[in-house]
Amino acid sequence: MPPSVTHQLTWPRRTANRVRGLSRLSPTAAAGVVIIVCFGVLALFSEWFMTHDPVSSYPDRILQGPSYEHWFGTDGNGMDIFSRVIYGAKFGFGIAIPAVIIAVLIGIPVGLIAGYRGGALDEILMRIFDGLRVFPSIILALAVVAATGQSLLNVVLVLGFLDSPVFARLVRAEVLALRSSNFVESAIAAGNPTWRILFFHLLPNTIQGAMAQTAVRAAWAVRISATLAFLGIGIQAPTPEWGAMIRQGAEFMVTGQWWVAIFPGIALIFLVFGLNLLGDGIQDILDPRRRASK
């Protein structure tokens, strides 16, 4: 009978517990938050931290190792790698955040409608999504960006679109579970039009799972956009984007100029790592079952 006892917790107490729970993220999630905040500050205020202009080249200082003047050394064009790595944070966030927002804006309504309506519409949408899933996303992204024209905007749109099935599926699964629930039936009995049921009754009760995924999906977007740039698609080299920088640095690895690729690589790893840690932390908070099993 323990549930009936916890049931008797008064609400201010429960809310207080929840707030305390939020502030007490697990140490790993807290580390994730610290990493993200650091990168966020770098991205927003990169001008304060950069020691040089990220795209001006110093022809006399090509491929110099780390030094007091150039902390991370210079690249093949004689550009300052430290400044470029810092500036690259703008691209990391600038691609990931809008891509996830687009994915959420497409995926959630599609999932809501498909799950609630069911039938042929649902079948068709889900088969399309299955089709998208069996393709390795990187190849698909590559093909679509190459076909639609190589611009930053296209990369963002394509990533957002390719990632929308993740959110659509999550929301659809929750909607399917809730569609025949008592409160939805009681909403129908009250005379709610479909749009009210979707947005006032189903959306607030299904969105949590999707929101829990955002950080992890942002990590995915950072990774894929860097990969695209590494493959030379979308963002092109001298743009201070980490993937593009690694691509440029890769050719110097063999000749011993390791710093060109290593520093953007470390930045990329840290950002993806931080986002994943945060994502795990959010899921732990939003999903009580996961919390209980720990």
Place this chain on the structure above:
Amino acid sequence: MNLLKITDLQTHFVFHDIDNYRREARALNKVNLNLNRGEIVGIVGETGAGKSLTAQSICGLLRPPAKVVGGSVLFLGKELLSLAEEDLNDIRGAEIGMVVQNPKSSLDPLTRIGDQLVRIHQTHTASAISVARSKAIAMMHAVGIPDPEKRFSAWPHELSGGMAQRVLIAMALMNEPKLLIADEPTTGLDVTVQAQILELLKDLVRRFEMGTIIITHDLGIVAHYCDKVAVMFAGEIVEYGTVTDIFRRPGHPYTKQLLASTPEKLKLNEAGSLGGQPPDLFNLPEGCLSQDRCSLASDQCRTPPPVITLETGQTVRCHFALQ
């Protein structure tokens, strides 16, 4: 000697918050109960009053965060609360039988029902399989399972709710227990099936001279199938006595409320019905626990009420029991 003698049994839920702040819900507060052989005692009360918890505390079936923190449970003079787990295992299923709610989820889904009966017999006795088998079939017959030889090899999922409940009763009775605890044995069953099960239980209790505790929220079952009744409120037994005495002359205000709110006694259009919440177990009031819901409550009720024995023999935990 009483078959079962519960004295001042206290069970709490102990929670540790995320910041290790310890909170206790006082779920059972000084439960006292005596039971003799051949007697059927009903425990009634609302959700959260501690009915099932009492049963689980007796049998040592509590799971954290629930924990017995005081009192004693004497079964045939033996203190159950201080027994080791192995010794308890020897008693549970042998001398104490239990029938629980949700019969369908209480059977092992991967074992034929006959084998489950045989297993429980062989766990506690050294009898040969053939002996256990014939005993199982005899018991299935006794609980009214038609065609027991054939049903012996049935799977739990093939049984209806009523049949599953019969199998559970058969399991509880396999080793001829001296004490039977039935926790909501007919909740979730249809009334016509409930009637079958209750008649069966009553008949078996008389036949085997078992002491029996029936936990229920249905006062109709108590009125017609129990000898005595214990009324629980917020983890306390507020009144205990024979069914006749308590139904005719309830002594505790809460018992009166409870009886008055049965559909039979409820007078609609008569304003001023009870209601209200059970008290917060984390933060119980000083003194009488039902003071917030009692129309008689006065300043006196801020002190713990005495347990008063009326001339009928029923015990009442109330300051005003004699008035």
Place this chain on the structure above:
Amino acid sequence: MRQPILRAKNLVKRFSVGRSSSYVNAVNGVDLTIHRGEILGMVGESGSGKSTIGRTLLRLTDPTEGLIEFDGRDITSLSAKELRPLRKDMQMVFQDPWSALNPRMKIGDLIAEPLRIHLKLSEPDLRDRTELLAKKVRLSTEFLNRTPSALSGGQLQRVCIARAIATNPKLIILDEPTSSLDLSVRAGILELLMELREETQAGFLFISHDLGTIKLISDTIAVLYLGRIVELVPKEALFNEPAHPYSQSLLSAHLPADLDAPIQRLILEGEIPSPIDLPSGCSFHTRCPAAVDVCKTATPQPELIAQNHHVSCLRLKDGGNILSRQQA
């Protein structure tokens, strides 16, 4: 004669099971009429189809066959969209108040929702009406800003009732509204319902498996067995002289919480057959002590045996009354 608000004729509802060709025969030809100002009680055990009937009557699920007439209008095949404006006049209260309310909406918004949908009110009017409704169901207005998790079961059921009466409907269907509540809480809800009946003059269908509650609140009672109404009878007549063998055994199995109530045990054998394989003829014949050969083949039709008292039994005249036979 009171004005009928809802009529159902030969209502049938089958659900397909999985992808096979077998069906759950939940409702098998039900005729009933609900009048304004009347409480029709519907009693039956699990598998009797009582909840399905309630949901079908409000077109929350589509009937397989039959006719539903609401307020003189055939609503059997109206689309969900055409039904929407009618929902203002027909409302439902569900069994489990914990799950019948959107956990993320505030109580105030939940009560105001039907008003928002069906009536065009200004915000201040809406707030006034909401508070008035809360008072009417005796719910403290301080709860209006809380979410359902802050309320107890009884309070939540009051919210559900407030929602149901918000638009002054002509018909309210209550599906086991008190079954999941504790005794003392249940009493308060029943009192509230009786009060509302006097005030609103709506027609009520009260579905329950508990004869005690049904006896307390209904005017007329429909006894259901395997998706058929076996007896439709004014309350007093049912409790004084139940005519159908099933009604008789149901009554005898009921345990009133009253020492003085005589109980006459008439224990039925077995359990309700599966609605997937309905017994032929009279569906009660597999358990009926009075059954004879003809019950296995012929389907009994409702017969009027007294004023407003309909019974579907083939053995009414010769031996159907098993209670009196037992006494003899």
